[in-house]
Structure formats: structure tokens, C-alpha cells
Amino acid sequence: MPAEINVHTPTDIKPSWPDAIYRQFQRVGIRQVGYVPDAGHSRLIQLCQADNAIADVVLTTEEEGVGLVAGAALGGQRTALLMQSSGVGNCINMFSLLRNCGFGCVVLVTMRGEFGEFNPWQVPMGAITEDVLRLSGFLTYRIDDPDTVDDLVGAGCDMAFDGNLQVVFLLSQRLIGRKQWVR
């Protein structure tokens, strides 16, 4: 694990929770991480990029990540996907691949369009993100409290990869902090 990483972090974001997720990635042996760049995930992305044991794959659209999960699993590797709630909508048909074949998968979704959202254009997708994921076959776990990240993500990773289940964590805007619009 890198000693020091310089990340732009808005003042109300607690930096500890991405580290907790990363430690769980290490524990369960995540070897590929697919992501579309995202402010809420920036620290976790940098931790993964700095880890030589993890192939970080930057995607043009989130649904590419679903294919990545399947291909990696065929080759014996575990994959996590990082995306924003808006990206969930881009994946819906591709999620059927995970159900059809039983590919274990962990998705971490940073929520927009809820508590404290400045941009109303984020609200329609953010408001249906959890329902969409449930309908797509995911077990959904919402995380508001940074102190529960380690426990929940750890348990969820085990369920996903030991049972070939699709597990998603919704990282709420209370957890990740509001986007800073004035700078």
C-alpha cells in the first residue's frame, strides 16, 4: 500500500472509507477494477492504480465494466466496478450477463441526486438507482456511516465471490459528502 497519496478531497469527506474498501479489495483478492472517473471514487481509484496487483481499467461507459467482470471471471480473477449512480442506468441490459452466467460481482456506486443535491439533472436517475439494481438482480446495501464501510463491504465481497452473487453498495451522499460547486 502506498504511503502517501495526494488527492483533492473536499473538506467534508472523511478519507478513511475508501481505504477501508481498498483493504477489503486486497483481502478478497480483487485483481481488476473497472471505473469511469468520479470525484467520490477518486481516492479509491488512485489506491487501485498504485497497486501493481490490480489492473485498473478506465472505461468509456459503465456497461463496458460488466463485460470486464465476466471476462476476468472466466480467467479466474475477481473484479470490482466503481461508478456513479448515473452510470447504473447505462448498464441495465449488460447486467443480464451476470445473471445469465452467475458471475460474482461487486459494484460500488457513489450516489448523486439525493440528500443535498445541487444539480436537479442528477435526481431522476439517482432516485431510481437502487430500484434499478434490485430489478437487475443485485443485492443492494446502502452505506451512510463511514464506520460501517469495512464491515459491510467485507461481508458483501464474500457473498459475491463465494456465492457468485451480484452485490452493490450504494455510497450515499451523506457518506461521500456533497459536491463542492463554489470554488
Next chain:
Amino acid sequence: MLDRRDFVRELLIGRGDLLVVSGLGSATYDVAAAGDHPLNFYLWGAMGGTAMIGLGLALARPQRRVAVLTGDGDMLMGIGSLATIGVKQPKNLAIVVLDNAHYGETGMQASHTKSGIDLVGVALACRFKQARAISRIQDAPDVRKLLHSGEGPLLISARIKEDDVPRVLPMRDGHAIKQRFIAALNSA
């Protein structure tokens, strides 16, 4: 123009431990027609995702060769994945687009390649190590060599005839296809 069945059969002669991912529709039928094999991962859906499955597999198994065989419609739907593959530069990944410039599964409507949209040009712009179009069966042995030893990422656009050929339907239980593939990969 190539006969799709003859071409795919030629490509997969002596395939050895080549890992094959086939895109939904005709590409899956072509790969099945060339001979069922446990190291075939047949897609029956997930349109647009075939190349990315190839990338995930190629990254997971850098010592093995991965061949994605798919149609122009699937490749166009996942066109951004060419950029994603270009970023990762997997040396062991080859994509063969069986390009008839039409959507065969839905009634032969014209695809973008029919209007000259050039997947070879897109692949080269996405930093593929090699990309070219072929249309003669005599080129098949060269392409076969590329699948086994060419430095990837590489893309071949194979111009195939529009003929509607009989469907050859492989297994379609996704769990079974996956488990068979993984078992074969781990035993080889």
C-alpha cells in the same frame, strides 16, 4: 468476399489452447459450426459486450491467447471498448469482426459499416498494434497466425458475404457455458 462459415472454420483449425469469445447471433453460430469446444464462450445476449469480455479474459490470462469473434453490429454497439482496449494494450487479444454490413439476426437491415464507417480506422485510431480488412479466403492462414502469435491488440475486419446461412445452435445455458470454459481453462 468471404463465406463466413469457411472463414471461421479456417481460423479455428488447430486452435490448440486458444480462448474464443463469440458475439451473439451469427458469430456464435459460426464458431459453433466450426466445432463445439469447451474453450468457446458463446454469447447469446449482452450485445456490445463481447470485446470487453475478451479484454477481461486477456488481462486475467496474459500467457494465453484470446480471440474475440463477433459481428459488425455488436462491435459498433461496443465501439467505445476499442478505446478502452487501446488504453490497456493487451498483447494477447485479437478481435475478428465478421462484417457483412448488416444486422443478420433482425432481418438484414444495413449497419453503419454499410455506409463506409471504418472499424479498421477506428481500431488504428485507438492505438491497436495492427488492424486491417481482408476479403479473400487465402488470407485466412495469415489471420490464424495473428490470432496465435501476433502482437495485440489487433483487429481484423473480415468482409463476409451477406448470405443467410443455416443456424448452428450451441448450448445456451450461461452457467453451463461458463463452468465448462473455466474447467477446461484450469485443466489445460
